[in-house]
Amino acid sequence: MRWVSVIPVSRQTTRERASIAATAQTQTTSPRDGDGEHGFVSYVRSLGPGLVTGASDDDPSGIATYSQAGAQFKYAMAWVALLTLPLSTAVQEICDRTALATGKTLGELARTKFGRFGRAVMTVLLVALLAANTANIAADLLAIGSGLHLLHLGPVWLGALIAGILISVIVVVGSFELISRIFRYLCLSLFAYIVVLAAAKVEWGAVLRHTFVPHIQFDGAYL
Numbered sequence: 001m002r003w004v005s006v007i008p009v010s011r012q013t014t015r016e017r018a019s020i021a022a023t024a025q026t027q028t029t030s031p032r033d034g035d036g037e038h039g040f041v042s043y044v045r046s047l048g049p050g051l052v053t054g055a056s057d058d059d060p061s062g063i064a065t066y067s068q069a070g071a072q073f074k075y076a077m078a079w080v081a082l083l084t085l086p087l088s089t090a091v092q093e094i095c096d097r098t099a100l101a102t103g104k105t106l107g108e109l110a111r112t113k114f115g116r117f118g119r120a121v122m123t124v125l126l127v128a129l130l131a132a133n134t135a136n137i138a139a140d141l142l143a144i145g146s147g148l149h150l151l152h153l154g155p156v157w158l159g160a161l162i163a164g165i166l167i168s169v170i171v172v173v174g175s176f177e178l179i180s181r182i183f184r185y186l187c188l189s190l191f192a193y194i195v196v197l198a199a200a201k202v203e204w205g206a207v208l209r210h211t212f213v214p215h216i217q218f219d220g221a222y223l
């Protein structure tokens with residue numbers, strides 16, 4: 001569908017003409033439903049930062065933690081997912097809506113919204129976040145090394161070192177398109193959960209029980 005302006009050309013401002021041209025370009029080049037190559041394939045090719053951001057939270061250190069918690073407590077922590085999923089969804093929704101509405105990052109919006117005290121608090125939180133992210137990256141690399149060690153591909157430290165070097169080289173030397181393409185295909189590994197779910201003998205009754213009825217254990221390992 002092509003968009004045309006009802007405003008006489010002589011009365012259009014430069015900004016209006018640019019806006020109309022951009023709208024027409026978007027409408028004529030955007031993927032169309034049921035249009036084969038220009039529909040589904042274009043949509044898949046456009047998947048990039050959003051998909052990677054969503055999948056990246058299922059990081060190596062998280063997988064290692066989930067595996068240990070599941071092996072030790074089985075379904076006893078399933079209720080935590082029910083509690084945290086709405087919270088994490090709400091935070092993601094807020095971030096998406098504010099970015100789409102304003103075109104600004106959370107940091108820019110916080111600097112605009114809050115006064116001097118609020119900005120000082122945000123600075124402290126950002127420093128703490130930097131420290132947490134540094135520790136999280138280190139845990140991710142060690143988890144990669146542990147995974148390679150389980151496959152008998154060398155010691156943990158060597159796998160972590162190689163992974164860190166490779167990722168750093170890709171980020172520094174590679175282009176945005178290359179990184180997006182690599183990480184996008186790595187997201188396919190998440191389908192392994194479906195394979196595991198089909199292969200494992202899941203006690204669905206126990207899953208439902210532990211999901212909706214918290215089973216809290218007051219010991220150090222569980223807490």
